[in-house]
Amino acid sequence: MNEQRRPGLNCPKCNRFIETTITELISASYIECKHCRLRLEINKQESKRALEILGDVERAKQRVQEASTFRR
Numbered sequence: 001m002n003e004q005r006r007p008g009l010n011c012p013k014c015n016r017f018i019e020t021t022i023t024e025l026i027s028a029s030y031i032e033c034k035h036c037r038l039r040l041e042i043n044k045q046e047s048k049r050a051l052e053i054l055g056d057v058e059r060a061k062q063r064v065q066e067a068s069t070f071r072r
């Protein structure tokens with residue numbers, strides 16, 4: 001089974017999977033493909049709203065994880 005839950009995207013140049021995090025997508029200005037070194041610039045103005053929504057989801061998930069580890 002492939003792990004489909006990892007966040008990331010497929011490189012448009014070499015078509016391999018670039019693993020990234022939503023936090024990284026929000027904070028970085030570009031993503032670099034580790035396989036072919038292609039730099040994908042993030043269009044912040046266009047994607048900002050979508051990333052903000054995704055960022056909320058990510059933060060909520062982290063909160064859940066923190067809560068569950070704290071509980072033991």
Ligand SMILES: [Zn+2]
Binds near residue numbers: 011012015033034036
């Ligand atoms: Zn690539």
